Amino acid sequence: MKIGIIGIGLIGGSMSKDLKKILPDAEIFGFDHNPEHLKTALELNLIDHVGDDSMIEEADIIFLAIPVDAAVNALPDLLGKVKDDGLIIDAGSTKSLICSSVSGHAKRRNFLACHPIAGTEFSGPTAAIDGLYDGKTNIICEVEKTAFKLQEKALDLFAKMGMRIRYMNPEAHDKHIAYVSHLSHISSFMLGKTVIEKEKNERDIFDMAGSGFESTVRLAKSSPDMWTPIFEQNKLNVIETLEEYIQNLQAFKDKLLNNDMEGIYQEMEDTNKIKEILKGIPLNKI
Amino acid sequence: MKIGIIGIGLIGGSMSKDLKKILPDAEIFGFDHNPEHLKTALELNLIDHVGDDSMIEEADIIFLAIPVDAAVNALPDLLGKVKDDGLIIDAGSTKSLICSSVSGHAKRRNFLACHPIAGTEFSGPTAAIDGLYDGKTNIICEVEKTAFKLQEKALDLFAKMGMRIRYMNPEAHDKHIAYVSHLSHISSFMLGKTVIEKEKNERDIFDMAGSGFESTVRLAKSSPDMWTPIFEQNKLNVIETLEEYIQNLQAFKDKLLNNDMEGIYQEMEDTNKIKEILKGIPLNKI
Incomplete structure (x- = not known):
């Protein structure tokens, strides 16, 4: 079996590690726009060979793990090249644009649109880890548009990696993921920005930051590189979540200004509900 | 040696665990407004006895680990009761009000104002853990107002717990801590609220949330109970940080609306600097 991994970073590299365990006889070919990443991936034994165009045509599986703008650009061409029973799986954090980019494609059935909800804040092949996908959720969109045998093939691999599958349409995916992933990233980036701006003297941050801030x-x-195109592709949903978030922060600030400490208490107590919600989520593996 | 721990939760209970190791002969007396906590603390061997008023007068050390509004109320009285070489140490996340509450106190030199930057999101005696303070920063305010011998006694214990000491005035403490701790809590609470409000069906959160959201x-x-009085006492600083945070979120949203993807990229790249800042911080112990 020949497998191509396009984008041999955290997501592609970790996928490769899992595939090597599940399919010890598979030959894994790596693709990356960064020659250093390919070199590192070979050294780390994430891939067996550097891939070329002819490999795409022979590949049984292509795993596409590049930023979502590059994925939208690359997918139609790649799909045109794969053999009749070849399968392309993507891993993008947005799903609408990627699905519409191949909606009328003659080989649409050779593509499975996925979003494995897994990752860390690190990137590149050195960030690849064993078992990244174990216990994680994989959202599959438009499953009915993929050939049944190829669905089966992918689901078998995902099951062996320990992933739970959820099916969703691309629009629902993009709307929900804006809340539980994209907004978290912006709230975190802007928190970092606010503190950095204020504390010109980094020593003060160093001294006073605790594990709460770090988290x-x-x-x-x-x-x-990964997140700019995600925000661009999911702009409208992200803006909606941001507006609600800003409103909630504003309301909290107003309560403080008005000395409404009962209201402040209530807000926090209501939100403590997140404990119960998170309890059931198998998140703590990384 | 007799030690009183007032508030036998995460902070007080973890302090007790450390003190028992460092001072195996010490008798530890627990105080808590919640009788269940006292019972649990005895069962967990966090304390040797339940304390009473007469104990305060005999105590060599009192460690005050209750919400900051209760601490401000209790401290002047407690300080009036301790013996001449008794020492009260607090652990509040705000320092201005607690310091001013005893600024003219006849026994001011028997008090050391501290903020050990340590904790988890859990509370109560069952949340107490071994080594919570190891490698953490302890901010000491107005150190010059504490009797030299009592400073020495406290510093010796803190050193044995593995804490790094930083000295700061209460106003600077409250200003800086608003950025690196209080704002983080509000950004996190409001993120939780925003997502809970949107996702009435909790199953969607459960399915799509990843480790990034959890963090x-x-x-x-x-x-x-702990955080309402912190926000109340540090209101002006917290409001300032919130305004800056909201402005940054608003500016990010405007960039998205205006398709300024270069600006979005730049914001994130600049904030990536937080990696270097956090690298030096010994935060990962809990």
Whole structure:
């Protein structure tokens, strides 16, 4: 079996690690716009070979793990090249544009639109880890548009990686993910920005920051290359979440200004509900 | 040696665990407004006895770990009761009001104003953990107002717990801590609120939330009993940080609306600097 991994960073590299375990006989070919990443991926044994165009045509599976703007650009061409029973799986954090980019494609059935909800704030092949996908949710969109045998093939791999599958249409995916992922990143980036701006003397941050700050600001370490196109593609949903978030912050500030401490207490107590919600989520593995 | 721990929750209970190791012969007396907490603290061996008023007068050290409004109320009386070489140490997340509450007190030199930057989102005696203070920063305010011998006694204990000490005036403490701690809590609480409000069907959150959301929303599990009086006491600083945070979020939203993706990229790249800032911070112990 020949597998191509396009984008051999955290997501692609971790996928490769899992695939090597599940399919020990598979040959894995890596693609990346950064030659250093390919070199590192070979050294780390994430891939067996550097891929070329002819490999795409022979590939049984192509795993596309590049920023979502590049994915939208690359997918129609790639899909045109795969063999009849070849399968392309993507891993983008937005799903509407990627699905519409191939909606009328002659080989649409060779593509499975996925979003494995897994990752860390790090990037590049050195960030790849074993078992990244174990216990994580994989959102599959428009599953009915993928050939049944190829669905089966993908689901078998995902099951072996320990992923739970949820089916959703691309629009619902993009709307919900704006709340639970995209907004978290912006709230974290802007928290980091606010504190950095204020504390010109970094020593003060160093001295007073605790694990609470670290946790809340962790996502502000994320890659702008990955996140700029996500925000661009999911702009309208993200703006809506941002407006609601800003309104809630504003209301909290107004309560403080008005000495409405009962209201402040209530807001926090109501939101403590998040404990129960998070309890059931298998998030703590990374 | 007799030690009183007033408020036998996460902070007081973890302090007790450390003190028992450092001073195996010390008798530890617990105080708490919640009889269940006292019972649990005895069962968990966090304390040796339940304390009473007469104990305060005999105590060598009193560690005050209750919400900051209760601390401001209780401190002047407690300080009036301690013996000549008794020492009261507090652990409040705000320092101005607590320091001014005893600024003219006849026994001011028996008090050391502290803020150990340590904790988790959990509370109560069952949340107490070993080594909570190891590697953490302890901010000491107005150190010059504490009797030299009592300073020495406290610093010796803090050193044995592995804490790094920083000295600061109460106003600077409250201003800086608003950025690196209080604002993080509000950003996290309001993130939780925004998502809960939107996702009436909790199943959607459950399915799509990843470790990034969990990390960013972790502080929204924190206790309203502890945090309401902190926000009240540090209102002006907190409002200032909130205004700057809201402005930054608004500017990010405007960039998105105007399709200024270069600006969005730049914001994130600039804020990635937080990686370097956080690298030096010994935060990862809990």
